Amino acid sequence: MRQSKLFTKTRKEAPADEVSKNAELLIRGGFVHKEMSGVYSYLPLGLRVFKKIENIIREEMNKVGGQEVLMSSMQPKENWEKTGRWTGMDDLYKVADSSGREVALGPTHEEIVVPILKNYVSSHKDFPVVVYQIQNKFRMELRAKSGMLRGREFIMKDMYSFHTGQEDFEKFYEKMKEVYKTVFTRAGIGHLTYLTFASGGTFSKYSHEFQTITPAGEDTIYLDEENGVALNKEVLNDEVLGQLNLSKEKLVEYKAIEVGNIFDLKTKYSAPFDLSFTDDKGEKHVVLMGCYGIGLSRLMGTVVEALADDKGIIWPESIAPFAVHLLMLGEDEAVLKEAEKVYESLNKAGVEVLFDDRAGVSAGEKFSDADLLGMPLRAVVSARSLKDLSSGGIEIKKRTEEKGKIVSLDELLKIYVR
Amino acid sequence: MRQSKLFTKTRKEAPADEVSKNAELLIRGGFVHKEMSGVYSYLPLGLRVFKKIENIIREEMNKVGGQEVLMSSMQPKENWEKTGRWTGMDDLYKVADSSGREVALGPTHEEIVVPILKNYVSSHKDFPVVVYQIQNKFRMELRAKSGMLRGREFIMKDMYSFHTGQEDFEKFYEKMKEVYKTVFTRAGIGHLTYLTFASGGTFSKYSHEFQTITPAGEDTIYLDEENGVALNKEVLNDEVLGQLNLSKEKLVEYKAIEVGNIFDLKTKYSAPFDLSFTDDKGEKHVVLMGCYGIGLSRLMGTVVEALADDKGIIWPESIAPFAVHLLMLGEDEAVLKEAEKVYESLNKAGVEVLFDDRAGVSAGEKFSDADLLGMPLRAVVSARSLKDLSSGGIEIKKRTEEKGKIVSLDELLKIYVR
Numbered sequence: 001m002r003q004s005k006l007f008t009k010t011r012k013e014a015p016a017d018e019v020s021k022n023a024e025l026l027i028r029g030g031f032v033h034k035e036m037s038g039v040y041s042y043l044p045l046g047l048r049v050f051k052k053i054e055n056i057i058r059e060e061m062n063k064v065g066g067q068e069v070l071m072s073s074m075q076p077k078e079n080w081e082k083t084g085r086w087t088g089m090d091d092l093y094k095v096a097d098s099s100g101r102e103v104a105l106g107p108t109h110e111e112i113v114v115p116i117l118k119n120y121v122s123s124h125k126d127f128p129v130v131v132y133q134i135q136n137k138f139r140m141e142l143r144a145k146s147g148m149l150r151g152r153e154f155i156m157k158d159m160y161s162f163h164t165g166q167e168d169f170e171k172f173y174e175k176m177k178e179v180y181k182t183v184f185t186r187a188g189i190g191h192l193t194y195l196t197f198a199s200g201g202t203f204s205k206y207s208h209e210f211q212t213i214t215p216a217g218e219d220t221i222y223l224d225e226e227n228g229v230a231l232n233k234e235v236l237n238d239e240v241l242g243q244l245n246l247s248k249e250k251l252v253e254y255k256a257i258e259v260g261n262i263f264d265l266k267t268k269y270s271a272p273f274d275l276s277f278t279d280d281k282g283e284k285h286v287v288l289m290g291c292y293g294i295g296l297s298r299l300m301g302t303v304v305e306a307l308a309d310d311k312g313i314i315w316p317e318s319i320a321p322f323a324v325h326l327l328m329l330g331e332d333e334a335v336l337k338e339a340e341k342v343y344e345s346l347n348k349a350g351v352e353v354l355f356d357d358r359a360g361v362s363a364g365e366k367f368s369d370a371d372l373l374g375m376p377l378r379a380v381v382s383a384r385s386l387k388d389l390s391s392g393g394i395e396i397k398k399r400t401e402e403k404g405k406i407v408s409l410d411e412l413l414k415i416y417v418r
Numbered sequence: 419m420r421q422s423k424l425f426t427k428t429r430k431e432a433p434a435d436e437v438s439k440n441a442e443l444l445i446r447g448g449f450v451h452k453e454m455s456g457v458y459s460y461l462p463l464g465l466r467v468f469k470k471i472e473n474i475i476r477e478e479m480n481k482v483g484g485q486e487v488l489m490s491s492m493q494p495k496e497n498w499e500k501t502g503r504w505t506g507m508d509d510l511y512k513v514a515d516s517s518g519r520e521v522a523l524g525p526t527h528e529e530i531v532v533p534i535l536k537n538y539v540s541s542h543k544d545f546p547v548v549v550y551q552i553q554n555k556f557r558m559e560l561r562a563k564s565g566m567l568r569g570r571e572f573i574m575k576d577m578y579s580f581h582t583g584q585e586d587f588e589k590f591y592e593k594m595k596e597v598y599k600t601v602f603t604r605a606g607i608g609h610l611t612y613l614t615f616a617s618g619g620t621f622s623k624y625s626h627e628f629q630t631i632t633p634a635g636e637d638t639i640y641l642d643e644e645n646g647v648a649l650n651k652e653v654l655n656d657e658v659l660g661q662l663n664l665s666k667e668k669l670v671e672y673k674a675i676e677v678g679n680i681f682d683l684k685t686k687y688s689a690p691f692d693l694s695f696t697d698d699k700g701e702k703h704v705v706l707m708g709c710y711g712i713g714l715s716r717l718m719g720t721v722v723e724a725l726a727d728d729k730g731i732i733w734p735e736s737i738a739p740f741a742v743h744l745l746m747l748g749e750d751e752a753v754l755k756e757a758e759k760v761y762e763s764l765n766k767a768g769v770e771v772l773f774d775d776r777a778g779v780s781a782g783e784k785f786s787d788a789d790l791l792g793m794p795l796r797a798v799v800s801a802r803s804l805k806d807l808s809s810g811g812i813e814i815k816k817r818t819e820e821k822g823k824i825v826s827l828d829e830l831l832k833i834y835v836r
Contacts, residue, residue, distance in 0.1 A: 007485055007547045009538050033534045036521070041489040041534060050488070067425055070468070071459040073491075073554065074571045095513045095523065097558050097570075103454070105513065105523075116451045116459060120427050129425045136491065136554070140515050152515075153492045 001322070002343075003356045006030075008043050010369050021216060022301035023147025025313050029373050031321075038144025038152035040297070045373070048321035050155070053296050054134055056186045056318065057157045060179050064172075066132040066159055071112045073136065075104040079111040082272045091140040105138040110269040110291065113160045117275055117287075124164045124279050127287070128172065132159035134296065146218065148301025149257060159292040162270075164277055169288045173262060176292050180210050180260050187299060188316025192306050193259060196221050197244065198232035200264070206235065207263050211256035214306040219258055222251035230256075257302045265289040313374030314399050322354040323416065325375035329363045329382035339381040342394060345409055351416045374399055379412060419740070421774045424448075426461050428787045439634060440719035441565025443731050447791050449739075456562025456570035458715070463791070466739035468573070471714050472552055474604045474736065475575045478597050482590075484550040484577055489530045491554065493522040497529040500690045509558040523556040528687040528709065531578045535693055535705075542582045542697050545705070546590065550577035552714065564636065566719025567675060577710040580688075582695055587706045591680065594710050598628050598678050605717060606734025610724050611677060614639050615662065616650035618682070624653065625681050629674035632724040637676055640669035648674075675720045683707040731792030732817050740772040741834065743793035747781045747800035757799040760812060763827055769834045792817055797830060 008030030015034055018024050023040070026032045031046030042050055058068065074095075080086035086104070093105040106112065113131055121129055134157045141152050148154075161176075163169040177195060184193040189212050196211040211221050211230060220233040224246050231240065231251070241248060270276070270287040278284050300319075307314045317323065324346060328339035339357070346353045354375060356366050363382070370378045380395040388395075388406040396412060397404030426448030433452055436442050441458070444450045449464030460468055476486065492513075498504035504522070511523040524530065531549055539547060552575045559570050566572075579594075581587040595613060602611040607630050614629040629639050629648060638651040642664050649658065649669070659666060688694070688705040696702050718737075725732045735741065742764060746757035757775070764771045772793060774784050781800070788796045798813040806813075806824040814830060815822030 005483070007535070007538055007544070007549065011537075030538070033537065035490045035492065035530065036494050039490045039492045041487060041530065043487050043534070044485045047486055047488050065423070067462045068465055069459060069461050070465050072453045072457045072571050074453065074457045074556070076454050090516075093513050093515070095511050097511070098508075098560065112453065112459065116461070117425070119429070119451065120425055120448070126425070131425065138492070142516065153490050 001354055003354055004358045006044060006354075008045065010372055018147065019145055020147030020149065020301075020305075021308065022149060022304040025304055025308055025372070026148065026301070029313060032148070036152075038141050038150065040148065040151065045321045046300070049300055049315065049319050050296060052319040052321075053187060053299055057134065057183055057294060057296070060183050060186075061130075061132045061157065061159060064130060064175060064179055065128075066130045069113075069116075069131055069133050070135060071106070071109050071116070071133055073106050073138065075106050075109075075112055077102050077104060079115060079273075080104050083111055083269060084272075085111070093138045093140050107137050107139045108293075109133070109135075109158055110160070110265070110289075114269050114273045114275050114289075117162060118273055121162070121275075121287075122277055124277050127162060127164045127277060128168055129162040130159065130172070131162075132157060132292075146216070146301075148297045149216070149218070149305070151297055154295055154297040157294045157296060161290045161292070162275075163288045163290070164279070164285070166288065169264070169290055173264065173290055176262050176290070177208065180262065180292075180294070183294065184210060184212070184259060186318055187303065188318055189259070189303055189306055194221070194223055194228060194230040194256075196230040196232050196256070196258075197235055197240070198261075199234050207261060209258045210260040212259050212302050212306055213254045213256050214302065215255050216305045217255035217257040219256050221254055221256045223254055224250050225252065226250065230254075257298070257305065259299055259302050260292075260294040262292045263290060265291055308374070311368070312372035315374045315376060317376045320374070320376050322352045322375050323377065324351060324353045324412075325356065325370045325373065325378050326353050327356045327366045327370060327378060327380045327382075329366060329380060329384075331359060332383050334386055335381055335383055338386060338393060342379065342381060342409055342412070345413060346416075349413050349417050351413075371399070376400075377415075378404075380404075419772055421772055422776045424462060424772075426463065428790055436565065437563055438565030438567065438719075438723075439726065440567065440722040443722055443726055443790070444566065444719070447731060450566070454570075456559050456568065458566065458569065463739045464718070467718055467733065467737050468714060470737040470739075471605060471717055472575075475552065475601055475712060475714070478601050478604075479548075479550045479575065479577060482548060482593060482597055483546075484548045487531075487534075487549055487551050488553055489524070489527050489534070489551055491524050491556065493524050493527075493530055495520050495522060497533060497691075498522050501529055501687060502690075503529070511556045511558050525555050525557045526709075526711075527551070527553075527576055528578070528683070528707075532687050532691045532693050532707075535580060536691055539580070539693075539705075540695055542695050545580060545582045545695060546586055547580040548577065548590070549580075550575060550710075564634070564719075566715045567634070567636070567723070569715055572713055572715040575712045575714060579708045579710070580693075581706045581708075582697070582703070584706065587682070587708055591682065591708055594680050594708070595626065598680065598710075598712070601712065602628060602630070602677060604736055605721065606736055607677070607721055607724055612639070612641060612646060612648040612674075614648040614650050614674070614676075615653055615658070616679075617652050625679060627676045628678040630677050630720050630724055631672045631674050632720065633673050634723045635673035635675040637674050639672055639674045641672055642668050643670065644668065648672075675716070675723065677717055677720050678710075678712040680710045681708060683709055726792070729786070730790035733792045733794060735794045738792070738794050740770045740793050742769060742771045742795050742797055742830075743774065743788045743791065744771050745774045745784045745788060745796060745798045745800075747784060747798060747802075749777060750801050752804055753799055753801055756804060756811060760797065760799060760827055760830070763831060764834075767831050767835050769831075789817070794818075795833070796822075798822075 810826035
């Protein structure tokens with residue numbers, strides 16, 4: 001894409017009320033626009049990142065047999081009354097029509113997915129079932145000050161699994177631990193993200209979170225680096241340490257962001273709706289459930305928080321809006337011609353390029369925009385780079401490295417096309 | 419996909435309160451689930467249709483330079499007060515947090531897209547700009563009785579164009595008429611869909627709707643079949659007939675569904691936010707706007723209404739959840755083996771197949787499910803079809819035709835792979 005055609009521009013400053021680093025950088029880069037506290041719109045660059053995250057998650061959920069659906073945001077009050085959450089959930093938004101009839105704006109979808117399943121599954125032969133969606137959620141956060149990390153409106157992947165027995169559930173739950181590791185590794189934060197034991201609420205001993213280490217995190221975790229296992233501060237006590245065979249001396253305290261979680265729901269939501277099955281002897285049992293969440297907006301914000309440097313964002317290749325940021329510096333005929341040729345060749349080879357073809361913008365400004373926007377590779381065509389035409393004519397530099405080098409168009413293409 | 423693994427099943431009856439044909443068939447087929455009046459969730463088969471419609475629309479919007487964004491549902495009250503629609507729009511849902519602060523739930527996005535643009539465009543060189551999204555909308559419909567045709571929560575493509583002059587706007591507007599025709603043709607209802615002159619509100623003489631002829635339509639149009647042009651009943655008068663050079667005798671009355679509309683917004687939304695540009699003389703002018711909508715859920719419902727027969731849905735190839743519905747009848751070893759072979763071969767060739775591999779389901783039930791679900795081609799492997807093994811062994815029949823024929827696997831593959 002030509003940057004001259006992109007309607008967004010970089011900005012020197014984020015809105016004064018924006019205190020989080022992730023939102024500040026994403027707003028300054030034109031990835032998102034802040035509508036109000038905790039509510040952001042995705043602009044073209046941000047939507048490209050978002051779609052790549054979405055595709056990684058979708059691929060991994062499909063691999064474990066997840067069937068994708070798209071459930072509604074508006075949810076019947078009766079369903080929420082059945083589970084006790086109409087009055088029991090503080091952050092539930094309620095909306096009324098002109099007749100005064102109220103509905104919930106879904107912060108999560110147990111109250112919807114269970115009644116859906118009840119229409120279709122009843123025999124043990126129908127199980128296991130795994131259903132997921134990637135959809136926007138609403139939560140009444142009174143202090144939404146962490147940018148994309150905690151929104152009033154945000155986008156989440158929520159998956160629900162349904163099982164006829166504990167063993168089948170546990171097998172799937174263990175598989176999901178691996179799948180989540182794969183997702184975070186593919187999204188570029190695997191090396192900072194740890195399976196973390198957290199409190200399990202009423203039903204199970206622990207729940208499992210995936211926590212990404214970064215100073216902006218709202219959670220405190222204790223990490224045993226040797227074993228790659230962490231504890232949320234809320235469960236740090238001698239009993240737990242004993243059970244998990246961890247020693248307190250080896251634990252290091254970190255701030256971290258919860259990028260995903262997996263829950264054993266037992267029959268908490270299946271029982272109120274009587275979602276049950278008959279076994280091979282004709283006996284009826286309540287279905288067991290698990291749920292598995294990843295906030296996509298939060299994941300985007302976490303990547304920014306965890307990887308950015310003082311010059312701007314650093315996108316991992318897997319979720320970068322473009323693989324290459326091609327900069328044309330100066331307006332010499334020769335530079336223009338060569339830059340256009342590089343742009344066309346990369347496009348033709350299927351490489352995603354953002355082409356900074358803007359006229360009247362200084363080299364310094366283009367360099368600092370490239371650093372802020374954070375594409376994995378910067379490729380520069382300038383009068384200077386063309387002086388090295390014998391050795392290639394294009395100066396490339398990884399966003400994560402200080403020094404660049406001169407390559408030819410063929411050498412540049414070879415990085416992407418095998 | 420194996421039908422035995424699909425968690426949805428067909429149903430004999432839709433909910434008693436569902437009076438529309440489109441929702442009745444979509445619910446019975448397991449494409450959607452009704453949450454409440456005017457609110458539906460998409461189940462796996464429905465989501466597949468939806469994604470195909472989405473891709474057609476996205477491709478066509480990208481072709482005219484549309485830049486995709488994803489704007490928030492929650493919208494600041496101040497923005498709606500600025501345009502006078504906070505109190506002036508009857509179907510606007512408002513939602514309050516616990517502090518009593520109210521926000522709008524977006525039924526449309528002029529109040530969001532204009533302030534976004536104001537951050538980035540200011541010179542005549544920044545124009546034209548075309549921005550679109552595919553996103554869920556909320557409208558307080560008190561009587562939502564038309565299934566997917568009129569929802570309280572629904573999914574829409576809304577595009578907004580921004581221009582520095584009337585001529586530039588009109589050129590784009592004319593282009594969009596063609597693009598919309600292409601979208602509806604690609605979605606399989608081009609032959610039933612007509613450009614229709616409707617009332618233009620306060621600002622322009624007419625607006626333009628795209629109306630699809632079908633008895634379930636809520637609108638009445640008058641069609642001049644020779645010229646392929648229609649009038650909405652609301653503008654049928656002698657003055658309009660004269661201006662459009664139409665004669666009343668040639669017009670035929672039809673019921674129709676508005677599947678798309680395009681509007682000349684002039685400065686209605688740019689003026690309140692002072693979205694303006696400086697021309698090449700340094701003078702400031704207010705930006706001109708157009709908007710262009712297609713309801714995706716409504717388009718899905720319209721295809722069902724317009725094309726279904728008394729046996730069920732008929733999906734056009736371009737948006738069918740699967741190209742082929744492969745039915746295995748009976749449980750002979752030979753049938754099972756051949757059906758599995760056909761399924762694998764089609765999958766390997768990249769043909770999308772729904773494989774009815776269910777055991778213990780009668781041939782009659784499988785045939786009536788195939789008719790209800792409406793895939794373009796049915797392929798049957800049975801003891802009977804295998805008797806014709808010398809002539810191929812697979813009985814294929816188009817959903818729109820009465821008679822089938824026997825083909826070989828190679829002949830079946832040749833339909834899809836060139």
